[in-house]
Amino acid sequence: MADTSPLNAQRPRRLRQTSLMMEVGIVIVIALLILFVVPLLLTAFGQEFRINMLGRFMALAIVALGIDLIWGYTGMLSLGHGVFFSLGGYAFAMFLQLQLPEGELPEFFTLYGVTELPFFWQPFHSLPFALAALILIPALVAALLGYLVFRNRIRGVYFSILTQASLIVFFHFFNSQQELINGTNGLKTDTAKIFDVYAGSDQAQSVFYTLTVVGLVLAYGLCRWLTSGRLGKLLIAIRDDESRVRFSGYNPTGYKVLVFAVSAGLAGIAGALYTVQSGIISPKTMDIAFSIEMVIWVAVGGRASLVGAVLGALTVNFAKSILSEQFPEIWLFFQGALFLIVVTVLPGGFVGWLRTQGQDLFRSLIGRRRRLMTYPRLAEDPEVEYERQNLRN
Amino acid sequence: MLTSLFNSFFDGISIGSVLLLSALGLAVVFGLMGVINMAHGELMMLGAYTTFVVQNAFKPLGQPWFGAYIFVALIAAFLVTALLGLVLEKGVIRHLYGRPLETLLATWGVSLILQQFVRSVSWVMMLGLVVFCGFFFGAMTLLSRRSHFQRIRGWAITMLLPLSAGIAWAASSTLGQKYQLAVTKPWFGAQNVDVTAPGWLRGGIRLLGAYQMPYVRLFILSLTIICILGMYVFLQRSVWGLRIRAVTQNRSMSACLGIPTQRVDALTFALGSGLAGIAGCAVSLLGSVGPNTGQNYIVDTFMVVVVGGVGKLVGSIAAAMAIGIANYLIGANALSPLVAWFPPLANLLEFFANSSMAKVLVFALIVTFLQFRPAGMFPQKGRTVDA
Numbered sequence: 001m002a003d004t005s006p007l008n009a010q011r012p013r014r015l016r017q018t019s020l021m022m023e024v025g026i027v028i029v030i031a032l033l034i035l036f037v038v039p040l041l042l043t044a045f046g047q048e049f050r051i052n053m054l055g056r057f058m059a060l061a062i063v064a065l066g067i068d069l070i071w072g073y074t075g076m077l078s079l080g081h082g083v084f085f086s087l088g089g090y091a092f093a094m095f096l097q098l099q100l101p102e103g104e105l106p107e108f109f110t111l112y113g114v115t116e117l118p119f120f121w122q123p124f125h126s127l128p129f130a131l132a133a134l135i136l137i138p139a140l141v142a143a144l145l146g147y148l149v150f151r152n153r154i155r156g157v158y159f160s161i162l163t164q165a166s167l168i169v170f171f172h173f174f175n176s177q178q179e180l181i182n183g184t185n186g187l188k189t190d191t192a193k194i195f196d197v198y199a200g201s202d203q204a205q206s207v208f209y210t211l212t213v214v215g216l217v218l219a220y221g222l223c224r225w226l227t228s229g230r231l232g233k234l235l236i237a238i239r240d241d242e243s244r245v246r247f248s249g250y251n252p253t254g255y256k257v258l259v260f261a262v263s264a265g266l267a268g269i270a271g272a273l274y275t276v277q278s279g280i281i282s283p284k285t286m287d288i289a290f291s292i293e294m295v296i297w298v299a300v301g302g303r304a305s306l307v308g309a310v311l312g313a314l315t316v317n318f319a320k321s322i323l324s325e326q327f328p329e330i331w332l333f334f335q336g337a338l339f340l341i342v343v344t345v346l347p348g349g350f351v352g353w354l355r356t357q358g359q360d361l362f363r364s365l366i367g368r369r370r371r372l373m374t375y376p377r378l379a380e381d382p383e384v385e386y387e388r389q390n391l392r393n
Numbered sequence: 394m395l396t397s398l399f400n401s402f403f404d405g406i407s408i409g410s411v412l413l414l415s416a417l418g419l420a421v422v423f424g425l426m427g428v429i430n431m432a433h434g435e436l437m438m439l440g441a442y443t444t445f446v447v448q449n450a451f452k453p454l455g456q457p458w459f460g461a462y463i464f465v466a467l468i469a470a471f472l473v474t475a476l477l478g479l480v481l482e483k484g485v486i487r488h489l490y491g492r493p494l495e496t497l498l499a500t501w502g503v504s505l506i507l508q509q510f511v512r513s514v515s516w517v518m519m520l521g522l523v524v525f526c527g528f529f530f531g532a533m534t535l536l537s538r539r540s541h542f543q544r545i546r547g548w549a550i551t552m553l554l555p556l557s558a559g560i561a562w563a564a565s566s567t568l569g570q571k572y573q574l575a576v577t578k579p580w581f582g583a584q585n586v587d588v589t590a591p592g593w594l595r596g597g598i599r600l601l602g603a604y605q606m607p608y609v610r611l612f613i614l615s616l617t618i619i620c621i622l623g624m625y626v627f628l629q630r631s632v633w634g635l636r637i638r639a640v641t642q643n644r645s646m647s648a649c650l651g652i653p654t655q656r657v658d659a660l661t662f663a664l665g666s667g668l669a670g671i672a673g674c675a676v677s678l679l680g681s682v683g684p685n686t687g688q689n690y691i692v693d694t695f696m697v698v699v700v701g702g703v704g705k706l707v708g709s710i711a712a713a714m715a716i717g718i719a720n721y722l723i724g725a726n727a728l729s730p731l732v733a734w735f736p737p738l739a740n741l742l743e744f745f746a747n748s749s750m751a752k753v754l755v756f757a758l759i760v761t762f763l764q765f766r767p768a769g770m771f772p773q774k775g776r777t778v779d780a
Binding site for chain 2 (some may be wrong): 071075077145148149151152153154156157158160161162164165166168169172173175176288289292295296299329332333335336337338339340342343344347
């Protein structure tokens with residue numbers, strides 16, 4: 001659970017350490033379950049294709065973690081994470097495309113009459129460079145954009161619109177440059193060879209699945225570490241009242257740039273993992289709709305809760321794939337309604353609901369009094385309750 | 394060379410006028426409520442579809458009348474989208490004040506629903522919707538007269554929602570089985586529809602040399618000018634305009650002075666949506682319209698709002714014209730003759746010389762511009778810390 005409640009800070013050190021150990025244990029157990037038990041179960045039920053689906057959705061959960069970091073904790077709504085996702089995907093796909101005999105070019109180049117490898121493809125021959133690039137390129141792009149935007153104290157809706165515009169810009173760039181990166185068609189990865197194995201083969205796919213689980217656990221750990229310490233408190237402070245943070249002598253710009261870059265790096269990793277498991281990366285991942293969908297995963301699961309982000313990404317995506325298999329027309333209605341409901345009725349998402357109303361409901365079901373934030377006379381007075389609900393602010 | 398520059402300048406203005414027309418409603422709403430309406434593009438799309446419906450209704454009337462359909466369509470588009478905007482404000486946006494990012498997501502949800510609605514709307518679906526609304530809201534109105542309505546409200550909603558949905562579903566499915574395809578066939582379907590411009594808008598007038606200015610573009614330009622003038626007169630001369638300006642400047646102070654801010658919000662939102670409908674009507678003259686038409690316009694219109702700054706019409710005008718002209722000058726490579734003496738720059742411009750890459754360069758220019766004027770061209774002056 002995220003460290004949002006003030007009670008956590010006052011707990012004795014030993015207790016905190018025990019709960020931390022518990023959390024690490026739970027995460028490892030869940031990871032092992034997903035690694036070894038879930039594929040067996042799905043195969044037993046004859047749903048093998050869902051394993052690949054689960055792998056892809058776990059990659060998307062990594063993006064959701066990044067979005068939670070900047071939106072749930074820091075209050076910056078990015079509508080352009082598709083850019084970072086795709087940059088990571090393209091970086092790794094370029095490496096895979098270059099796994100050819102010496103002197104040969106990827107196939108699509110010959111279609112457009114390109115005889116020499118463009119200069120920015122050259123370094124992608126090496127695996128270490130590609131691995132570094134799929135994290136660093138998105139992070140650097142985000143840092144640059146973030147610095148230029150945050151430096152001028154542009155925030156809120158303006159920031160969202162600018163990220164969306166940058167998404168469109170990158171989409172147009174990738175979509176129109178056929179001689180450089182195959183334009184609309186994108187780069188295929190499943191026919192490429194990595195370590196003498198086809199990337200689309202079962203063997204490679206199971207490796208990618210394992211990598212995704214490990215990546216998700218590591219990303220969760222990173223986000224957990226970032227949000228639990230002093231930095232996490234500062235991020236929440238920036239979300240709640242940025243001017244006040246500024247007046248207290250901090251400069252939020254640096255922190256915002258940092259957390260935006262971290263989030264973009266996570267999106268880059270997720271993009272690479274998603275690409276190898278779906279077999280292609282194309283400018284479609286820079287669609288406006290896809291980037292906003294990423295936000296709704298976090299919103300459904302619960303903002304400012306890392307578990308919520310992961311759960312939200314998995315649930316919404318599985319719901320999407322199942323619903324659009326059954327009734328392709330309904331899905332858009334359903335998605336639109338999801339946006340409306342989450343925003344109006346469930347602002348804290350599922351985990352947020354569990355933490356507040358859900359607990360109260362459960363306690364009242366088993367016949368206990370509900371938890372009180374203040375004195376019983378104040379909290380249970382119907383008039384006070386009425387005022388709180390109807391006279392907000 | 395000068396004529397070609399002049400011509401592309403004129404083309405830029407005509408693109409800018411479409412941008413301005415579509416951004417106008419958005420800018421007014423954003424200035425007043427700080428809310429970005431992601432469904433603005435879809436409201437435009439609805440305006441375009443209204444035009445299509447009106448055109449089809451006028452087709453049997455024959456030639457002299459058919460030419461006038463566009464004026465009826467303009468009014469109809471305005472009314473339809475304004476009404477929808479009003480519903481949207483009362484139903485969704487009103488509950489999200491002070492949370493602009495959530496509003497953005499909610500309106501995105503609305504835009505998805507509208508897109509799919511246009512694709513799959515049919516008589517059966519319309520009937521189901523009407524029956525559902527009739528039962529649900531009728532029952533709620535009846536119940537709200539009871540004195541203990543507040544206490545039973547939650548239960549009433551949980552009981553009535555599935556009940557009226559069930560009735561509506563049953564009614565529409567029996568109807569669908571009885572009359573089959575006649576009522577279940579979608580009105581528009583997923584394909585694009587075409588609006589034919591009336592005869593007197595075809596062709597164009599010759600300006601300098603071989604350049605032709607199509608009448609449609611001129612029509613849109615004059616429509617934009619009329620809308621701007623209308624908005625200006627409304628905001629500056631009418632009582633409600635005064636109120637809108639007051640709330641834009643300082644919401645809480647206006648509320649203290651007795652201005653009904655909620656009604657101002659509802660009115661402004663309806664007005665902004667209506668302007669989107671007019672813009673949609675104009676856009677439908679330029680090419681075929683589909684459920685995704687709105688998506689093509691939203692980002693550009695948002696950029697107009699960001700660059701122009703909020704609260705002043707002149708900001709939107711200047712920003713729309715600047716973006717339109719910049720897009721065209723770069724996209725048509727009109728500047729390269731001017732910089733031919735400096736090959737690297739000319740090569741760079743050559744690289745950006747198509748409509749996709751022009752957007753890339755224009756965005757870079759916008760971000761650069763925001764480094765110097767973060768609040769846009771004509772920012773709202775005031776002493777607040779939080780903009």
